[in-house]
Amino acid sequence: MITIVLIVQTPKEAVFLRQLFLKANIKIISSIPSYASYIKTLQYDPDLVIMEIPEDHKTHLQFLRVIRSNKAIEQIPFILYGPPLDEKCTKSILDAGADDFIPKPLDIKILIDKIRNLVKSGSKRKYKVEEENQLTDDERGKLTDPTISRSEKMEIMSRHINKMMAFPATVASVLRVSQSERSGAAELAKVIQSDPAMSAEILRIANSVYFSRGGRRILDIKDAVVRIGFGNTKKIAMSISVFKISKDQNYATGFNHNDYWFHCLAVAIIAEMIAKNSQLVIQEEAFIGGLLHDLGSLLFNEYFNDLFLKVLEKTTDEGIRFIECEEELAGFNHNDLISKLFEEWRFPEILCNDIKFVCRSINLTPQFVNEHKLASIITVADIIAKSFQLGRSVDCCIEPISREVMHLFRYPYGIQQAFMEKVYYELNMYNSVLKIDNRTFPSACNQIKYASEVALVCHSFADEVFIPVYEYLKTQGYHITLSNSFQELIEKCKASHVAILTGIDNTLEEEFNQIARLNMVPFKRETDCSENGNAQTDNNNSTDSNTAKILLFGLDMEFIKQKQSSGIISSRYSMDLRTIDLAIHCLLNNLSTDQLLNEKGSLALQKAADSLKIKLSNKNVLIGHYKSETRSKLREYFEQRGYTVEEANEGPKVVNLARTMEDELHLLVISMDIPLLSCEDIIKSIKTMPNHKRARFVVAFANREKKDLVPLVKLGVRDFFNEETSMDQILKKFQEMGL
The missing domain is CATH 3.40.50.2300 (Response regulator)
Known part of the structure; x- marks a missing residue:
């Protein structure tokens, strides 16, 4: 199925085009003309984008340039249409990155021909949601009915899931072996031998290049456990079992199967490493908890797809956690479902209880860590995985991690390079075992083309040892310098394009005022070089103003509200990391930042540019x-x-x-x-x-x-x-x- 993001400001035309594409079995992702379309394009990865432009289309072309500056989505074809334009204006549209421009009145035959030519190789969508997997209309209605209790909704969903799939008993058996101090290779071998398919997989892995290293061929499961290693075999057995749940399942657009599994594997690996280092929970419980922490969103997509797509749309529009949107739309979240399923699958009690608190919008305090050790470890692992862009889930929202929490996990100096190298090694090992795809880690994530030209100075006022925002910006390839004192920050601001400040609260108003008065370096983007090697600049992507450009992140920043301007953007947690790139783009190009935040005070780009925002009829x-x-x-x-x-x-x-x-x-x-x-x-x-x-x-x-x-x-x-x-x-x- 072909997927098209439709960005149309005329309601009548939006309705007509949606009907037209629906009849042609084309999936439509509708969006209002705003910078929220940037996040939607990233999340849904469509085959094509169709955008209507008005006669004054400067801001629309700015949006197009933002899309083309991101390597992950720069190849997506763009068709623009609008009022007839002269040759010069048409050329400027094509130069900005459009693949084609169609003047109004819109000729449908021409539009269809251009779509056919641009989507030559067919859709990237390999899966579709099967109707037989879905609930009845009556059951669907109950899930969003506020008069139906949460427990009754969970009963409907768990009954439906257990009817459609059987969770592999091997996972629970391996966990029981892990909990027994007397268990060894022989006991684990018995569990694996009870599952013929698993036995064949473990023997294949033991004899693979990754583990055999030219040794003799092994035909006995116990020998295979010894060669692979007791700990590795347990984790591999659980991973294979879980991976098989959804290997051949169907997925709607906006949810990349491979990216999802890499994210879950990364969270599992990191959670296990934190558990081993902190000695707060059993390592295997941390691993399987991390591996299954987001299984609920996968099951929502497969078996409750109508609800899943509505939640995903709200998440991308508002820049808030998927789990929060579930609560708002349905009165429950996928963690509730997984907790109930864990109980039915006879998982350890700590997993059944703590999974409810994973990845919630909470302040990760030492008290919370002591009360919910496993949930805290998995949540921190999720934040680290998102910060380093290890796979992708249904959102990219993160929370700050305090120094006190990192001390409890025995990482007083934060996450070091050796830690991440081990994560990459383990991810590559699991990828070779599960055969997800052909990528290797660390993979190049620097998706913003001009990121290396942007000088950012970063400073934490909260004395954090791990800062998700900084790690994300590093993976994107920005030129980053860190400051260790306020005076050093002042000096480095003068040589930077944008200041990134974290840990802001209401006690820092005076310091903020000093930074806001500084002159910073105007951004001039280098696009190519002349014949003599001198750098040339793109006049369409430069700013003349040398006023301060500041992006702030914190929890309590009431004093900032009166100081918002085109050069200052503040965001509360939690926030979607992907919105940072667009916020930086707005700052560098002096674009309007009015109404850039959602109602919670977090970065959300649905209302990023008033000149692009169109109010559609609700009748x-x-x-x-x-x-x-x-x-x-x-x-x-x-x-x-x-x-x-x-x-x-x-x-x-x-x-x-x-x-x-x-x-x-x-x-x-x-x-x-x-x-x-x-x-x-x-x-x-x-x-x-x-x-x-x-x-x-x-x-x-x-x-x-x-x-x-x-x-x-x-x-x-x-x-x-x-x-x-x-x-x-x-x-x-x-x-x-x-x-």
């Missing part, structure tokens, strides 16, 4: 009728009154349009005679969709008795009209209904 009407003439007249009536209208001539198409509709459905006008799906089933299905719980229903009937309408009345339908009356009378009835 959506869906017409389901088998007669094209009726649909046409109803469409004309509602569009004249400012509604956004979509239409379909078959029942399944009505349901699909409702599911893909991002804004709330205001009204459904549906015929009782619509083919392929009954009117009653259509209304039931739409009433279970979280976005459309307040939708109003109007049903058209012909040649029906009153008893035929009773089932619809029981569903809450109160408005009907007889199609045997004239269209003028029908439209008059709509007016009387206030529509």
Whole structure:
């Protein structure tokens, strides 16, 4: 299936294009014209982006340049369309990175031909969500119903998952062996031998180049355990078992399977290393907890896909944790589900209890570590993995890690290079065993093309020994210098483009004022060299202002609110690391930073540029009728009154349009005679969709008795009209209904 990010500011055209692509079995990710589209493009990795531009399109081209500056998504084809432009303007659009420009009025045949030419090799999407894996409409409705208890929702989900899949017993058996001090290679060999497929895998690994090193061929499981190592065999056996759960499963767009597993493996490896160093929990429990810490999001995607996609969209739009969005939309999160499943799978009690607290938006305090040792270790491991960009999950949100917490884990000097080298070695070993893909670690993550030209000075006011923001910026290839004192910071600011400050709180207002008054180096991007070797600059990517450019991160920064300007951006935790690149871009290019933060005070780029933000109509009407003439007249009536209208001539198409509709459905006008799906089933299905719980229903009937309408009345339908009356009378009835 081809996936297209659609960035359209005209509501009528957005509806038309979405309908067109839906009929062609193309997955559409809709986005308003704003910098939030940057995060969506990163997360969903589409096959194509289509963007409408206005006559004054400077800010839209700036957004396009941001996309093209990121190596991870720079190759994604871009089609722009808008009002007819002269040759010079068209050239500027193509120079900014567009693959093509189509003038209005939009010729659909030309658009389809260009899409076909740009997506030559077909879609990168190898998977689709199978409908048989999903819940019934009634069960879906219960998951988002606030009157249904959390425990009842967990029961529905766990029952469905256990019906669709069986968790391998090998994992629980290996954990039991790990908990016994008397267990050794013989006991572990017995567990592995009870699973023929696992036995074959362990023998294959023991005889692989990675472990055999030219030694004799091994045919006995106990010998294989000795060669691989008791600890390594336990971890490999658990990893193989878990990996098989989803190896052949189906995934929706926005969720990369390989990146997910590398992230989980990295968290497992790091959590085990912290557990071994701190002696706070059993190493194997830390490993399997890290490996399965995000299994819930995988299961959400596979078995509760409607809910998963809505949560993922909210996460990318608002820059907040996936788990927070789950709570807001459904009243529970995937950690609750995993905790219940762990209990049913007879995992150790500490795993069942602590998994509930993993990766929550919390302040990681020493008290929290003492109360939830395993959850703290896995959460810190998750932050480290995200900071070094080891794989990718459903969000890239992080929290600060205090010096006190790192001391409890016995890392008083933070995470050193030797620590990360061991992580890379282990990741490469597991990749060779599991055969995820052909990448090796450490892999080059410097995705921002001009990052090496940007001089950043970084300073922590909280005396942190591990700073996620700094580590992330290093992986992106920025030129970074650290300051160890306030005076050193002042001096280094004068030779830098942007100052990155962490650990900010309300006691630092005076220090902040001193930094804000400094003159910093204006950014001039070097694009190429002339024949004599002299550097040339790109005038479209330079700033003349030498005022301070500051990006701050902290927890309590009330005094900053009155000081926000185009050169100052402050963000609370938690925040999505990917938003930092765009915040730096705004600072370097003197772009507006008004409303750059979400309601929680964290970086969120949905409202990054007012000039790009378009408010779409929230009055959506869906017409389901088998007669094209009726649909046409109803469409004309509602569009004249400012509604956004979509239409379909078959029942399944009505349901699909409702599911893909991002804004709330205001009204459904549906015929009782619509083919392929009954009117009653259509209304039931739409009433279970979280976005459309307040939708109003109007049903058209012909040649029906009153008893035929009773089932619809029981569903809450109160408005009907007889199609045997004239269209003028029908439209008059709509007016009387206030529509």
